[in-house]
Amino acid sequence: MKHVLAIIVENKPGVLTRVSGLFSRRGFNIENIAVGETVTPGISRMTVTVEGNERTIEQVVKQLHKLINVIKVSNLASEPTVMRELMLIKVRAETGSRSDIQQIVETFRGKVVDVSPDSMIIEVTGNDEKLEAIKLLLQHFGIKEIVRTGKVALLRGSKVTRES
Amino acid sequence: MKRKRIIKGSQMILSALEKEGVEVIFGFPGGAVLPLYDQLYDAPFNHILTRHEQAAVHAADSYARVTGKPGVVFATSGPGATNLVTGITNAYMDSVPLVLITGQVVRSLIGTDAFQEADITGITMPITKHNYLVKSIEELPTVMSEAFYIASTGRKGPVLIDVPKDIFDLEGPFQYEQKCHIHGYNPTYKGHIGQINRAVKAIRDAKKPVIFGGGGLIRSGASSVLGELAEKARIPVILSLMGLGAYPGDGELFLGMPGMHGCVTANYALTEADLIIGAGVRFDDRVTGKLDTFARQAKIIHIDIDPAEIGKNVMIDVPIVGDVRLILEELMQRLKPGNTAKWLKQIKTWQDQYPMPMGREDKVGKLRPQYVIRELSRLSDENTIVVTDVGQHQMWTAQHFVIRKPNTFITSGGLGTMGFGFPAAIGAKFAAPDSRVICITGDGGFQMNIQELATVVKNQVDLTIALINNSYLGMVRQWQEMFYDRRYSHTGLQDGPDFVNVAEAFGARALRASTEDEATEVIKQAFAMKGPVLIDFVVEKEENVYPMVAPNRAINDIIIGGDEQ
Known part of the structure; x- marks a missing residue:
């Protein structure tokens, strides 16, 4: 587990x-x-x-x-916790495929943070399942590079993890 | 407000040592610690120059075990520091408090692979309780006091302070607070009262209880309360190698050491017991044997200052985190006198049936190593400190030497460090100048730190080196005999040296014995001499340590031994 x-x-x-x-x-x-x-x-x-x-x-x-x-x-x-991880994906993006990619990114509430003639960088935040899902969809266009921050988490509600 | 003194880094270190009550330092100088040694030149410490840094740590380790105070070591950067590594690991495994101060290259050169640079804080992270690389003169006083505090509280252990050479010469304000508060460090001493009550009930309900105690008893000074408790509740006592001395070796309720080379009775008692009171012990693999067969009938109470030890190896029914002395005192107050006569009778029949084997019958009269140990024991008083190296002679000492008091048996338990014994004996003598010190060692381990003959001659250290010389790396040879078809691969040491000649060349006195009569005679002679004396006991070459539990077998599956072909 x-x-x-x-x-x-x-x-x-x-x-x-x-x-x-x-x-x-x-x-x-x-x-x-x-x-x-x-x-x-x-x-x-x-x-x-x-x-x-x-x-x-x-x-x-x-x-x-x-x-x-x-x-x-x-x-x-x-x-119960809120858990998030941020992922940046550099994906191959020729003119023909850009709008398709854009659509996927919007569905996942991601952002396009960089565009070049043949590639885009997408920023997406979420839990494991969500990040894996978008990765799978973008694979089709050709993923050039991925970087992830690692998970961070906070307890739900007003309870805190004490720092002392 | 008190005005802070402005002094140099090297002075700060020595002032801190003074405030901590340090009297003896073991060390070896070098380039990066030149300023520190310069300061030491006219400081009121007894600095013992060993001939190798490893020996300095082992000596300080043993000094700490005997006195209960942290041992202090100085060494230089690079090779000086890396030579400490085995000794630090040894102290870490046996929970011995040490404060080690190493020199480092000057701050501007750190990370440049400078001459004699080694990342000793990186290297020793897994083998120290904590370590420091001092980056500024301002933090030095706090680091010193934290180091002593961490080393000597909770589960004790070694703490290393790496000091760049330029810091020794920098000046800064010095105010020393011995009491310190460290945010993330708060050892638990008092046991949880609910768990203590559960333990009392478990002890009251038990028909076949045993106390299984370890080195924690010795570190916390629990032996007298242990004796009272065992007596009151009539519970027999088993002690691990590290625990020997916490209960008198000739005490009425003592069953001996358990495990791989333990007493048959101790192993049977652990196997048959319905309650084990683990006290300051960590259920090490040498004791438990095959884990899923260990003590299957027993409820286990585990008392330890380190929460991480509880439940690490065996499942525990009643966990009690805290200082074992305080917890045994709590238990003692709550326990009613017990009656375990039936269980003790059962134990007595095992004891009668399985005495500790004395070696092969046909060798009587020739020099059996077990006989040497028994004679050393018979001719010693209860304050004698016995220090061993590692191997067969160590197990024979644990089995046959009657250890009566805590801190009088010094041995490398967890790490099993060959080379430990001789320098450790030096440390023990400086810790207890009025006690006789015997170093029982082997011809293999002695050669690993044989250069310390120079140290004992220089300081006229009054100790007896009992060299159990069987011309083999005996324990490894025994395993080769038993499990590798007698293929004695690289365990023969038949080519010497002549230890009498070696000792004499260093300026020590030396004797030799090859028969049992001679052995008794030379022991008496050596004990009457002052200064360092080596006795070369030329013993039976292929004697084995029995009883023995083969690796990964149940501890009641014992090779009794003694009559092998």
């Missing part, structure tokens, strides 16, 4: 290495990871998607807690 962990860390040098190194040496696989600052200065938040059973995840969480720079670890999979 996939779990999404929110890891609140002190923004100290090497903290990303400490976290990712722990995953690799204990044999846990990171599926994706996103890092950024929080509302509190000096505190960052990592969102890590990791595959594993309950026991594995319990070990991951406990081991993460042992890192001195880790302040808090929450498993978001057990609660």
Whole structure:
């Protein structure tokens, strides 16, 4: 099962290495990871998607807690969350196919953010399923390049993942 | 407000060490730590120069185990720092508090593959509890106090501080706060009362309980309460290799060490028990054997300061996170006297039936290694500190040397580091100058840090090196004999050296024994001498360690041994 962990860390040098190194040496696989600052200065938040059973995840969480720079670890999979990922796709786009592409992008509430004589860059945000779906549709035109930010997530409602 | 002193980085480090009560430093100088060593030149510390950085860490590690205070190590950048790696890993695996200070190339050269540059914080991330690369003079005092705090609290462990050479010479304000607050670090000491009550009930209901204790008992100073609790509730005690000494080795309720080379009785008791009280122990694979056959009849209470240890290897019924001494005290208050007479009687029949094997009967009179260990034990007092290396002699010591007090048995448990024993014995002697120190080692492991003979001669370290010399890497040879059809691939050490000559060349005294009568005699002689003495015990070459549980077998599936062809 996939779990999404929110890891609140002190923004100290090497903290990303400490976290990712722990995953690799204990044999846990990171599926994706996103890092950024929080509302509190000096505190960052990592969102890590990791595959594993309950026991594995319990070990991951406990081991993460042992890192001195880790302040808090929450498993978001057990609660309702809003989860998003942003993807940029550079797709082959000759004059003949542009309007078809445009239509797909609109259906997915994406945006065209760059146009050149034979290609376009599309920005789209959503969950896994949505991103996979648009990818599949655009494949037909020829995808040249894809980049994804990794998932970020927040608990629904007024509840927050505390930063201290 | 107090005015802050303005001092140099190197002074800050030494002032911090002074405030932390550090007396002994183990280290080795070099280019990047020149300013630090210059400051040390007329500072009030006892700095022990080892002949290799690895030996400095092992010595500091053992010093920390014996004193309970963090061991301190200095080393230079690059090779000096990388030479520490094995020793740091060893301390990390056995939860030993260390503060290691390494020099680094000057800040402007970091990342340029400069001469003697190594990314030691990167290298040691997985083997330290925490580490620091100091980037500014302002942060140095805080880093020092955090390092000592982290190393010596919670589950103890090594902390490394990497200091660029230019920082040693920079001046900055110094104010030292020993108490520090670290946002993400808050060890739990007091046990959860609900879980403690569940544990009390489980103990009350148990018919066949055992206490299975480990190194945590020793680190937290829990041995006296452990003894009281075992006595009151009449629960027999099993100790892991790291736990030896937490309960007297000749105590009435002691069953010995369990696991791969453990006592038959200890293994049977764990298998038959209906309750295991795991106390400061991590259910390591050497103890559990094949996991799905381990203690299947038993409920398990697990007390540990590290939440990540609970449920890591075995499933736990009653988890209690916290300091094992405090938790045992809580349990002690709540427990009523127990009656386990029937269970103890069953255990007694195992003990009578399976005494610890003393080696092959036909070798009596020749020098059996087990005999050497027993004689060393018989002629030692309860304050004697026994330090071992790794291998057969280590297991024989665990089996046959009667360890009576905590912190008197020093061994490399988790990592199994050959080369640990001799430098560790040096550290132990500096930690406890009034105790006799015996280094029991093998001809393989001793050669891994044999250069420290220079250190013991220079400092006239009063210790006995009992070299169990079987001309083999004995434990590996034993496995080759048992599982690889006696193909002794590269385990023979028959070509020497002559250890008596080597020791004498360094300026140490040396004795030799080849029979059991000689052994007793030379032990007495060595114990009467001052300064370092080596005894070369030329023992039976192909003696094996028994009992033995083959890898990945159930721990009650034991090769009793002793009479093999």
